[in-house]
Amino acid sequence: MPSSEWVPGPLPEGRPTYVGLADVLAGDIARGRLRPGDRLPTHRHLARTLGVTVRTVARAYAEAERRGLVGGEVGRGTFVRSGFGLAGVPAPTETDLASLHPPITGTVDPAALLGATLGALAADRGALRAVATAEESKDLPAHRAAGAAWATHAGFRPAPERVLLTSGAQHALTASLLALAGTGAVATTPLTNPGLIAAARQLALPVVAVDCDEDGMLPDALAEVCAAGGTGLVHLQPTLANPGARTMPPRRRAALAEVCARANVWVLEDDPLGPLADRRPDPVAALLPDRTCYVTSTAKVLALGLRIGVVAAPEAAYAPVAAAVRATTWLTAPLLGEVFARWVDDGTAERITAARRAAAHSRNATAREILAGLGVRADPAAPHLWLPLPEPWSAGQFTAAARDAGVLVSPGDEYTSSRGQAAFGVRVGLNADAGDDELRRALLTLLSLTHTRPPA
Incomplete structure (x- = not known):
């Protein structure tokens, strides 16, 4: 993709602009809008397009490079990296989104x-x-x-x-x-x-x-x-x-x-x-x-x-x-x-409940933003969501692939009330155990998986 073609979508609210821009970049890589080897717009061109400072774009690209999404080449520009793995971020440890541990704000312990x-x-x-x-x-x-x-x-x-x-x-x-x-x-x-x-x-x-x-x-x-x-x-x-x-x-x-x-x-x-x-x-x-x-x-x-x-x-x-x-x-x-x-x-x-309620709303909004267009069921107050799977994924295949990518989810077959029934979806917990950045990376990993096919 030529550098001038990529235009980021709306940036998420409630986060520094440079972090939000890096998040949007990660999402577009996960969705396949950007592919390995694509050259990104220059700092000045993207700053003009978004109405932000050149320094903001430079910080966003630096954050994306820290995550392993892009790499810079002197005199040539910034390119999407090849071999970056799902969502562009290799997970050093597993992120548990299989359990249901409702999140809580950091001010209440x-x-x-x-x-x-x-x-x-x-x-x-x-x-x-x-x-x-x-x-x-x-x-x-x-x-x-x-x-x-x-x-x-x-x-x-x-x-x-x-x-x-x-x-x-x-x-x-x-x-x-x-x-x-x-x-x-x-x-x-x-x-x-x-x-x-x-x-x-x-x-x-x-x-x-x-x-x-x-x-x-x-x-x-x-x-x-x-x-x-x-x-x-x-x-x-x-x-x-x-x-x-x-x-x-x-x-x-x-x-x-x-x-x-x-x-x-x-x-x-x-x-x-x-x-x-x-x-x-x-x-x-x-x-x-x-x-x-x-x-x-x-x-x-x-x-x-x-x-x-x-x-x-x-x-x-x-x-x-x-x-x-x-x-x-x-x-x-x-x-x-x-x-x-x-x-x-x-x-x-009531104090603890209010803190969990606020955290659940925030994380649910993040999840719905990242997973938009996938048909997720997610009440804004819920500490979890249901992610339906595109064909030809089964719940077991997707759960195993997500685990291999460092994200644990709960397969839909665990919730079926009939033994002969198959559930083509997974439950995703927006858990307290995962920090905000870790949760975003894990959700981007799941997004990326939905755009692939099960291993043969």
Whole structure:
């Protein structure tokens, strides 16, 4: 490509101009707009085109050279390098975008906040005695109240006496299935929470996939499944679903609640990421309160090691779910419950949540900018996205190729509710473990892969 032909697209906002220009250059290489050996515009020509200083362009080219994207030749100009690898940046270590560790702004450190809370608890003899000598099979009242407050949003206000604490969301899902599904099938979406799939299979419960569209499970399809008989429980992820990152609009929630009411089935509402959403609609639990168990948790939002699940159960379900919790853990660790309660009461929980929410928005915007045009599903508040794969990639092939290029992603086949189903996509976590620049490089690597073909 002659040097005068390359014109960068819009530069990303919120980053130094020279860094943004280097990012756009990397993206155009990944997309194939620029190829090895192409000569880039001169500093002066590009500065005039973009309306920036020559020094800015010089810094951008220097940054691109540092990343291994380009090389300069005295008297000839700046050229796209050959043999630069995917996205132009050889990854020295693997970047983990397979896990789901929601990002957080650097000004808030959950570990430091935990240390402060434990220090305050150590000085509180009464609270220490309460958590150290808890022998009953019931959560402490203050801990149940914190669980109710954590679950409260929109028109949903669970009573503390209807709240149970569990050892994380997975334990909450398992206990709820054990208590409510009986021997019936669990209806869920074709792509769903792998924890739900694992728990159902462990309990020998059949899983039925119900068709969905971009707004979530289809009410008519669910009605057909329920009418066929044998459905014991309907599993829904209305907010920031895993892996599809979709949030159901209020009208769809209401329609599904109506179908479940007519069919008289239990609903298990799975909402571990809900607190990251800016404005959550009424949950199904508020629309169908007598038949819905609402589950949320703290690990993904507050701290991975603070494994507290919250189940808000209707009156008819409370006793069987409580019995299932006792049978599987007896009592959720009161020490964790005390930390959780203090964080909810003193505002620490909201502070951490706000920091993760802001970071998720920022990273999601970055990802949607880099992966534009690939049909990604990405709610702006989600700490993850779903990347559909172009033909002829399979999820397994793409995951392996990404791993070889230094990026870990989660293959779509892990989320299929039917063993015979194939998922032609991957979940990409916008994780706290990766720095901003590392995340951008990893996303550019994935972008580059989508423009290639699987190894023969």
